[in-house]
Amino acid sequence: MATYIRQRPPRWFSTIAYVATLWGALGCLLFLLYSEVPVSTVLAETMFFDGVPGWYTAVYAAAVASTLMGGVALITRSVLARALFLASLGLLAVQFGYALIDAHMLAAQGWSAMLLPTFLVVVAGVELWFAEYARKHGWIR
Template identity: 40%
Template sequence: MGSVALPIRSRLARSFFLVSLIAVVIQFCWLFATTDMIAVRGFAVAAGFPIFILAVAVFQVWLAGLAIRRGWIS
């Protein structure tokens, strides 16, 4: 929803991206807490892609905040 709200210049984009970031953190924390994936595959293999997804989510929140501060979205 944040990806739709950003191009239509809605301030809700940041809120949607923030909710998405929280959901990503909960999802991967749950995954790593309930499985032994890191022990079986190793940290670099098991956490590589989740770290990338987390970085993209953080970037989206930052970009929406920057857009609000610069007045690109109202």
């Protein structure tokens, strides 16, 4: 059986790990504010938030929690970061699949409703890629 030596990561690794953790913490903060939809929101958004099922909220909570835990796993140099970021990406797919298809957000808001989900999926994909890159270089184990 091969013996693995944990490689010392470059200095920028910890910067990216802390940014990923702050990103996850921001997502958790937004989840906590999720129930407080301001009165000034667009009518279509208000109608969407009023009618979401309970499982949608659970998926949202799991997505932001796995993102935050993935960032913490990067800071602690744990290989669990990859699995957590993968779970986050999958949960985002479920969340936005419902929001865009079943809830008819595209019909209500047009194609601009795709901007935020696309950005969030790209960020989650980059986090997953970075965790895999770090694993291949021996920075997390």
